[in-house]
Amino acid sequence: VTGFDLEEIDRIGERLRSGGASEADYGVLRQWARTFEPAVAEVVTLLRNAMGVRPSDRPLKSELSIVRKLRERPKMRLSQMRDIAGCRVVVDELAAQRDVIDYVTRTFAGTKVIDHVANPPSSGYRAVHCEIPVSARRVELQVRTTLQDAWARYSELLTYHVHPDIRLGRGPDRWVNELSYYSQKFAEADRSDDVDAARTRRQVAFTFELQMEFVRDQLRRRARMESDQ
Amino acid sequence: MIYVIHFDVSLGQLISMEEFDDADRERAHARRAQLERIARERGDAAEIVTLGADDQDALRRTHGRYFEYIDAGHTTITRYGEVATPPLAVRERPTERAD
Numbered sequence: 001v002t003g004f005d006l007e008e009i010d011r012i013g014e015r016l017r018s019g020g021a022s023e024a025d026y027g028v029l030r031q032w033a034r035t036f037e038p039a040v041a042e043v044v045t046l047l048r049n050a051m052g053v054r055p056s057d058r059p060l061k062s063e064l065s066i067v068r069k070l071r072e073r074p075k076m077r078l079s080q081m082r083d084i085a086g087c088r089v090v091v092d093e094l095a096a097q098r099d100v101i102d103y104v105t106r107t108f109a110g111t112k113v114i115d116h117v118a119n120p121p122s123s124g125y126r127a128v129h130c131e132i133p134v135s136a137r138r139v140e141l142q143v144r145t146t147l148q149d150a151w152a153r154y155s156e157l158l159t160y161h162v163h164p165d166i167r168l169g170r171g172p173d174r175w176v177n178e179l180s181y182y183s184q185k186f187a188e189a190d191r192s193d194d195v196d197a198a199r200t201r202r203q204v205a206f207t208f209e210l211q212m213e214f215v216r217d218q219l220r221r222r223a224r225m226e227s228d229q
Numbered sequence: 230m231i232y233v234i235h236f237d238v239s240l241g242q243l244i245s246m247e248e249f250d251d252a253d254r255e256r257a258h259a260r261r262a263q264l265e266r267i268a269r270e271r272g273d274a275a276e277i278v279t280l281g282a283d284d285q286d287a288l289r290r291t292h293g294r295y296f297e298y299i300d301a302g303h304t305t306i307t308r309y310g311e312v313a314t315p316p317l318a319v320r321e322r323p324t325e326r327a328d
Contacts, residue, residue: 023266026262026265026266026269030258030262048283054282054283054287054290054291055282055287055291056280056281056287056290056291056292057280057281057282058278058279058280058292059279060278061278062276062278063269063277064238064268064275064276064277088291088292089291149293153294153297156294156297157297157298160238160240160241160298161241161298212297216297216298219298220298
């Protein structure tokens with residue numbers, strides 16, 4: 001169906017995991033991944049035209065992310081990795097998020113919905129992911145609200161600059177607790193249906209951006225101090 | 230538009246973003262492959278991705294994490310038709326700068 005020997009793709013996955021992949025392996029990986037491009041384009045085009053949203057697509061997960069995921073999950077086969085190809089939409093609020101999910105599940109039979117809003121992991125990450133079967137491929141769609149996305153960006157920032165396990169909900173208590181606090185606070189703001197809820201969400205998002213800028217500034221100062229030493 | 234993003238994971242910082250017209254998809258993929266090969270050879274913890282979006286605003290809306298920590302002195306953002314100078318392939322890593 002794919003035009004590729006999936007057992008060979010899995011063998012390449014094993015070599016990526018062990019650090020023994022060759023240039024030829026990377027070449028095959030790229031060629032295989034490019035076969036997902038039409039499927040991703042179909043999803044993105046439909047979302048753009050039918051829902052009026054502005055998705056971004058990522059036809060191939062980065063090599064670094066593929067290797068990291070294979071090493072984090074020793075039993076995972078590369079051919080079964082569900083987010084090789086993906087796209088993402090950020091919308092203003094939960095109602096719009098539900099609209100996108102409803103549209104996708106109606107349009108693509110067999111779509112699997114992973115609802116991290118109803119069932120967030122311990123890290124506090126919130127979003128709705130869909131695994132969409134398209135043209136014998138599987139495309140991952142991530143749908144986030146503005147506040148869910150802001151939280152995810154903050155989590156990534158801290159992961160890169162404070163502790164590599166923060167994205168998994170581990171690391172220094174101060175930051176893990178802060179992320180947990182904001183995850184709950186944003187969930188409440190997203191769920192609110194007060195008359196002024198939309199304005200409140202914008203204010204929360206704006207305040208949080210200032211908070212992130214403050215943390216970024218602290219991180220830059222620390223980097224400069226370390227660089228000077 | 231198509232964007233080739235080079236993000237240094239160890240620095241948590243965007244190193245470069247190059248913009249390609251949709252018609253230049255093959256060039257974008259070739260550039261990505263080139264950057265990945267360079268990163269592998271140098272042992273860099275580099276996340277290199279090709280992203281498609283209507284424009285930079287749409288890209289920043291969905292993939293803001295790449296733009297969270299930009300250092301104007303180290304990041305190259307090249308719009309479609311522009312040439313990055315010096316070529317990224319021969320740029321020094323920021324941490325290796327003499328200053």
